[in-house]
Amino acid sequence: MTDWWKSAVLYQVYPRSFQDSDGDGIGDLNGIRARLDHFLALGIDAVWISPIFPSPMADFGYDVADYTGIDIRFGTLADFDALVAAAHARGLKLLLDFVPNHSSDRHPWFVESRSSRTNPKRNWYLWADPAPDGGPPNNWISDFGGSTWTYDDRTGQYYEHAFLAEQPDLNWRNPDLRAAMYAAMRFWFDRGVDGFRIDVLWHMVKAAGFPDNPPNPDYRPGMGEMHRVLQTNSTDQPEVHAIAAEMRAVADEYSDRVLIGEIYLPVPDLMAYYGTPERPEVQLPFNFQLIDAAWDAPTLHRIIAEYEAALPPGAWPNWVLGNHDRPRVATKRGQAQARVAAMLLLTLRGTPTLYYGDELGLEDVAIPAELVQDPRELREPGIGLGRDPVRTPMPWDASEGAGFTTATPWLPLNPDHATRNVATQAGDTHSMLGLYRFLLALRRAWIPADAALTLLDADDAILSYKRGDDILVILNLTDQIANGPPLDGEWHLLVSTVSPSVVTAPLNPNEGRILLRSSSPAQAGA
Template sequence: MSQAAPAIAVEPQQDWWRGAVIYQIYPRSFADSNGDGIGDLPGITARLDHVASLGVDAIWLSPFFTSPMRDFGYDIADYCDVDPIFGTLADFDALIARAHALGLKVIIDQVYSHTSDQHAWFKESRASRDNPRADWYVWADAKADGSPPTNWQSVFGGPAWTWDARRGQYYLHNFLSEQPDLNLHNPEVQDAALAAAQFWLERGVDGFRVDAINFAMHDPQLRDNPPAPDDGRPRTRPFDFQSHVYNQSHPDIVRFLERHRALTDAHGGAFTVAEVGGPTPEAEMHAFTRGSTRLNSAYGFDFLYAPQLTPALVRKAVETWPDEPGTGWPSWAFENHDAPRAVSRWVEPEHRAAFAAMKMLLLLCLRGNAILFQGEELGLTQVEIPFDKLQDPEAIANWPLTLSRDGVRTPMPWQAEAENLGFGSGEPWLPVGTDHAALAVDRQTAENGSLLNLTRGLIATRAANPALREGAMAVIAAEDSLLVFTRELSGQRLTCAFNLGKTPLAWHPKDMDRFRVIAAVNGATPGDLPAYSGMVLEQID
């Protein structure tokens, strides 16, 4: 599927994370060490050799904290402990030690917009209106007619307010009712959140992925959201009918992020990347990463929910991050735990293998950090989960209109012939993919032309070429199926050319004899771009 030229030495970097390749691990579905059907921290530790063999710089662990698991760990009941289904703090320490021994940095999630309703803070807050944590969450009186304080709607469906008889007030929850929103306007709540971050920094983590940070502060005036204009996109939830002006995205979020950055800088410059959702997240992503006193990076959903991968989409996404002083550093993901597998969204089944190779090269050529979701290196497909086996609360609440997140969270296939494909001895919490045995790690490791081995080679090529890892990017063609852009740094000039469609294209650079191919997939050559192919050319004079 590929060819690669000898690499050149990469210069030492001041910031390890700039241009890094980060591998996301969803703990429930990575590896089950004790046979209970749920992945755990010892399982991750036992499989870190596979991750290290890819050549990635870091792992990002989705939540493993104490939780009732109403939203599978994003409803945290204790920020500073490990849920027993995943192991213990000692297991986490062992994971950190093994990752660092393998040269892998460790990034973990932090969720500052909400907690579980089982968190001790919320239990105290809801007990009365005058206790020490009474103002740690967002409480408001009912309107005169008893209805909720505002028209705000929950991401998961229905009003974003739930009545609590103990206080005789409503509390805000932008997500599940079991995920009450923290009042991050309160300095004491900020202190508590930063103390939790410090706890993990002192245990050796190298950074944080900050979940849903644009939901972290609300409008204290409790103004109603205006209706959203109909842009033609499907509306499957009440949430989709509003412009989210007041329930999120408060300008004071950046003040908290500056406090957060001061903490991470005090611990050796730990890396921070924000998740920023919504249809137009660019302004917030730039605000959250501007200058040197806020977060290092951010990513949105440019590709995660896109129905097609097109040159126009790539151009639009990358050009929102100009290489200018004061502008933050982007991160990119084509797949994650919340979005369907890209090969099932973007291409017909008969072209998946070729498309997966081209997609991998493209992701690794973009300016910014590349985030791979577990199994993406195998070309895993989305698994169809029947209603009676659904676990995802959003999918259950909005079935059948909301695509289940469960289909991307199915167990990793480690061994093609093993029980449960090597995930573990007990029945997995979600079924394994019926076509995933052929894509298992052991089978692809043994195949020279597999996507897994291609991914290893392409990551090595990225790491060895400074222009790919950190260089400036300029799009020079993005029309129909043709995408061409340059990457340039310190005298190294690369041209990256892709055919994102199934019809072969004729394309070649001017003065072809001045270029050499350093990476290519699916038969791409200077002059010809077969279906779903791509290549990287280096100017040699």
């Protein structure tokens, strides 16, 4: 196996919230560089950094004003080069967030595009005439609520934006636009970047002619306005696969590079983004199923089995528990099951992605209304779609600023940061951080990346599976005592998610175990 990303564990950094090095309350590149040893101690292999390009920050970096620069809030190109060099010197890979569906409305390309209907860059974005009544060209709804169309008084047309009006969508049917974006990818590859996570890949092409989206028969109030319609014509168009293949061809001009696609689609549709052997697309179409799955053994058993069965020949699986857009796993599952979830994530076959702070058991932080930053929450307040609660600063120690900053942090710290922080948990082998470190070390030492996954019969409480012939994972998804599967031979405990002093024959409530088929003495873990 030669592809490094197949045996790697990825770690997402939200740069505003990881480490502030200059005392302005916002994390930055030099802060990430100062914390590289945390990644080594944890045991991860690659760091994915959310957008750091110049941006007005209407959507905190996902509105890019220059695809080949660094926003001054985060540092300089020299700081970035120093981070790449320091990461590579430690054997760490570094991935960037590429945002190809849309730019900022302040990007020079869009400034030109909206200047006149005859500007050479007019067709770099999506423009349409008003409907007969003068309103938007169709019924498409932005993911942040409201129409996806904004009227431009100067030129008398609407431009399309899947998100904020400050984020106009790019026209990927335009070959000049495509060439410019591929040049931006090469700019970063030439600087040593090891890959990209591609933002909203499935959004990048819209149906020609902009037909209406059909109404969603399952829409209910509180789901978010975007769900009033099905995004049949505004996402996941067949032409996007040729673009993904072209992106892959750019990556393949370099050695050992990886592309990861953000794609929220049903599994059968997700599989298409692997491409074909003749025309490969992204190596890892993100698999988000664990984030929203019903947390019970039969459901997880079914999800794992169906996902594994759906993979095309040669395709590599991946799993995700959380990210910068979704509630944290400890909030959704509780602290005890968050430990079980960590064991699940790090023992399934495929490449796992961790979200910063989950290794501490961070929970969503309640943000007072006057401190809300997220445009998603500001546009549709009170229905639980705001993302600030999962983007709060990383707590490093028990100091007033949690070791994150000497200033007022851009978002509030977790209220338990005096006890839930890296320094405190690093000294406790039974902490969440201790568990993550042990699981990552165990994964590296005992579970080959290509070891087969064999699901055992599921019951209402226990999810269990083997990796290869010699590793057995048993997870109690309930808060009741439960019996594990019958054991075929002699097995020894490598690690439990509960204290070794309370491990008994039946599984404790909310307990996960990893067993080794071996005649060596049992080894108690975190």
